[in-house]
Amino acid sequence: METVVKIIRKNVWKMNERYQIITGDCLDILPSYSDGYFDCCITDPPFNISKKKGLGWAFSSHVTIQEQWDIFTKDDYFQFSFDWLREVCRVVKINGNIFVFGSFHSIFTIGFILQHLLDRKIISQLVWYKVNAQPNITCRMFTESTEFIIWAVNNESHKAKNWTFNYDVMKQMNDGKQMRNVFQIPVTPKSERIYGKHPAQKPEAIFQRLILAGTNEGDTIIDPFSGTGTAGVVAKRFNRNCVMIDNNENYNSIAKKRLLHEMGL
């Protein structure tokens, strides 16, 4: 087993077993972890937004996602989402939190799999309201300015109990009022992109809220689609561990630089 693990996790940058970046396909890497190894999963998977023939706006700096890793047929996306979610439910401890990002393109699929096929307890759907979302270039619809995060607990819906929710920390962050499930947070600032660009990098402020609400110091988070390592950067800042997996070497090298910066190295 040890040798198998070494072969599968060969492209690794690590501080220790519970704080590392692994380059590879999460569907290959996750099976090398034992049941219940992680306390929590926080992840931002492909949304299947990209189009083969994408939208562009000449002379504009507006970002459209146009990535090979984000293009699936509907059926392939469903199968892919089912496969990684089932594996995440195996490697996260019973009653551990699972937070999954999505937009309207993907969130219903993720929700259906978690709620109906895997029978996980859904606690809430969080809404990220992007206060400075970019305008809609077609002018044929409302300006898209939200993303969603499904918060599930890793147990059958009727058995789930004792999940982590740091109510007081959230209340304190919200000037003494109960934290609501709509997060008004601007899109990722330039200051968080100094080590390189990623078309879907999330603001640290969102991960901060999820990590502080849903984990405790010393916990280990798994992010199987870690991109530029936002989960790991924020985890480190608040004394949590994080195993990050991404199959793109370039994004992982941005993540390493961000982590070293976070550690003052």
Ligand SMILES: C[S@@+](CC[C@H](N)C(=O)[O-])C[C@H]1O[C@@H](n2cnc3c(N)ncnc32)[C@H](O)[C@@H]1O
């Ligand atoms: C939405 S992005 C995550 C961005 C990240 N939250 C951040 O703040 O930088 C999704 C990531 O999943 C990665 N990815 C796609 N398919 C993958 C797979 N099968 N295994 C591992 N990573 C994958 C992509 O390279 C991409 O960086």
